[in-house]
Amino acid sequence: MFLRNKTAPNLTDEELVARLRAGDRSSLGVLWDRYAHLLFGVAMKYLKDVEAGKDAVMGLFAELPALIGKHEVKRFRPWLHAVMRNRCLMVLRKADPLVRMDPALIEQEDQGGEAALHEASLQELEAAIAQLPEGQEACIRLFYLERNSYQQVAERTGYPLEQVRSHLQNGRRNLRISLERHGPQH
Amino acid sequence: MAHSTDPFTPSTPLSRELLERYAQGRLTDGERHAVELHLESDPLLREAVEGLQQPGAVAALGHLNAQRPAQGLNWKWGIVPVVLLIGAVVTFFTLQKHESTTPIRKSSVAVQDPNFAQTMPAAVESTLLVVHAEIDALPTKAVPEATGHQAASSVPERFHGPSSGGTRPERETIERIDAQPVTVARDPGVAAPREAQAPRPSRHLVFLHDLKVVHPEELYGTAGPRLRSPGVPANVDPSRPEVVPSARPTQPYLDFLDVALGALAKGNDRTALDDLYFLLGQYPDDVNAQFYAGLACYRLGLYPRGIRLLHAAASNSVDSFREESLWYEALATVRQDGKAARPALERIVSGGGFYAAQAKALLEAR
Numbered sequence: 187m188f189l190r191n192k193t194a195p196n197l198t199d200e201e202l203v204a205r206l207r208a209g210d211r212s213s214l215g216v217l218w219d220r221y222a223h224l225l226f227g228v229a230m231k232y233l234k235d236v237e238a239g240k241d242a243v244m245g246l247f248a249e250l251p252a253l254i255g256k257h258e259v260k261r262f263r264p265w266l267h268a269v270m271r272n273r274c275l276m277v278l279r280k281a282d283p284l285v286r287m288d289p290a291l292i293e294q295e296d297q298g299g300e301a302a303l304h305e306a307s308l309q310e311l312e313a314a315i316a317q318l319p320e321g322q323e324a325c326i327r328l329f330y331l332e333r334n335s336y337q338q339v340a341e342r343t344g345y346p347l348e349q350v351r352s353h354l355q356n357g358r359r360n361l362r363i364s365l366e367r368h369g370p371q372h
Numbered sequence: 373m374a375h376s377t378d379p380f381t382p383s384t385p386l387s388r389e390l391l392e393r394y395a396q397g398r399l400t401d402g403e404r405h406a407v408e409l410h411l412e413s414d415p416l417l418r419e420a421v422e423g424l425q426q427p428g429a430v431a432a433l434g435h436l437n438a439q440r441p442a443q444g445l446n447w448k449w450g451i452v453p454v455v456l457l458i459g460a461v462v463t464f465f466t467l468q469k470h471e472s473t474t475p476i477r478k479s480s481v482a483v484q485d486p487n488f489a490q491t492m493p494a495a496v497e498s499t500l501l502v503v504h505a506e507i508d509a510l511p512t513k514a515v516p517e518a519t520g521h522q523a524a525s526s527v528p529e530r531f532h533g534p535s536s537g538g539t540r541p542e543r544e545t546i547e548r549i550d551a552q553p554v555t556v557a558r559d560p561g562v563a564a565p566r567e568a569q570a571p572r573p574s575r576h577l578v579f580l581h582d583l584k585v586v587h588p589e590e591l592y593g594t595a596g597p598r599l600r601s602p603g604v605p606a607n608v609d610p611s612r613p614e615v616v617p618s619a620r621p622t623q624p625y626l627d628f629l630d631v632a633l634g635a636l637a638k639g640n641d642r643t644a645l646d647d648l649y650f651l652l653g654q655y656p657d658d659v660n661a662q663f664y665a666g667l668a669c670y671r672l673g674l675y676p677r678g679i680r681l682l683h684a685a686a687s688n689s690v691d692s693f694r695e696e697s698l699w700y701e702a703l704a705t706v707r708q709d710g711k712a713a714r715p716a717l718e719r720i721v722s723g724g725g726f727y728a729a730q731a732k733a734l735l736e737a738r
Binding site: 211214215218219222223224225226227228229230231232234236239240243244247263264266267271300303304311329330331333334335336337338341346347348354355358 | 378379380381388391392395401402404405408412413415416417419420421422423424426428429432433435436437439440441499656687689691723
């Protein structure tokens with residue numbers, strides 16, 4: 187019985203962080219289960235090296251208890267994402283200080299609230315979609331309303347896959363801005 | 373009033389297993405859309421998927437999990453370095469033994485060369501060791517797949533189905549493929565008609581040994597990077613391998629590929645694979661290297677590795693190899709697990725492209 191994991195797996199990230207900060211290192215395993223594979227993916231995106239990626243994940247988790255002791259973490263998920271990304275960029279710069287990081291490489295966190303999207307009525311949504319630029323409108327309709335995958339959207343529109351993703355990102359942001367500007371009509 | 377079916381909210385939770393299968397391209401269209409709904413609202417997931425789609429990433433997750441901190445037993449976390457040390461020692465002796473019985477390494481990538489080591493990512497070095505071990509571990513009966521093309525004709529039939537010659541292992545899936553007209557009488561890059569539904573942007577292509585190559589200006593905006601030559605430099609004294617020339621020659625990108633694809637055209641898949649992995653180690657998104665390395669793996673019988681590389685080529689933003697990659701990925705899947713290949717073959721048939729008829733014939737025979 188003493189080997190049994192007593193950490194409730196359904197605790198929120200922030201609750202686990204609070205436990206970890208209080209010295210309960212068993213929370214670390216649960217956070218590992220939730221995030222290690224995702225953080226490894228992030229590391230692979232930037233470092234493109236399996237061993238370096240594994241090192242980055244293990245290094246971050248080894249230092250996590252100390253890190254959360256030093257920083258106020260309100261929303262753990264985006265905070266952890268930012269920490270891993272910064273570590274990867276540091277590794278790249280250490281390997282070659284002359285490397286200039288392309289700002290486009292660093293995906294920005296979506297700062298806006300998503301509530302407007304989720305609370306809009308179908309009529310409001312239709313009206314906002316109709317105002318989008320052509321490419322964004324087509325991709326938004328095919329992906330969100332007709333439930334096509336990226337690949338299917340690319341095949342049906344003729345846009346390359348990357349452009350489909352770009353149209354979806356920009357279209358979603360523009361939709362949210364439009365819906366927020368006009369406010370709820372109901 | 374909010375509409376009852378919010379199209380922006382994923383209807384199902386995203387499991388790790390589903391995410392891995394997505395990264396490997398093993399989901400149906402509906403499942404892919406469900407995952408992609410999560411990606412659209414989560415920057416962490418988006419970046420993670422991009423990384424997990426890198427060759428070898430999903431496979432490495434298993435090794436990563438071995439490092440998981442134990443729950444409730446802090447002393448186990450401290451054991452990790454000890455386990456790693458033991459693993460490193462075992463790996464070292466295993467590789468030492470492997471090296472002494474594998475002469476091919478001595479004539480392949482010169483990992484002992486300090487100049488080489490400056491530009492050769494450690495991952496490439498270790499990947500090549502693993503690839504060589506995988507090749508060596510293949511049953512000898514699978515070898516004719518790689519050499520059959522070479523022996524078949526003085527004019528290599530490079531893109532024939534891998535079973536066009538030689539003896540095959542007694543496996544039902546392979547026997548069934550052999551019975552099918554999977555032979556492509558010409559290089560897909562040379563003569564493949566563009567019948568796919570998706571229009572493609574025209575790209576600057578060149579042909580090396582009659583094999584299609586996307587011009588480096590399409591990939592890098594220039595004539596392409598200069599690459600250090602893989603292998604042992606010509607001016608190394610064989611009797612004194614420890615003496616390494618100070619300056620290692622570099623090659624233009626296309627010259628480098630010319631050598632690699634020349635080896636592939638002659639059926640020297642293993643040599644070609646070494647060179648292409650060398651390129652991938654520095655430019656993992658290079659679609660030319662992804663596709664031809666995947667093809668070499670397929671012809672060598674390294675199906676899981678080939679599938680990963682071909683999938684990367686098929687989903688590369690430079691989509692010049694998409695049709696070919698999907699086809700050979702499907703063929704590799706057939707050979708690895710016949711049942712799992714059916715959805716991929718069906719998609720090729722429904723796409724109506726160059727390989728649709730062959731995919732249909734393959735499906736009907738199964």
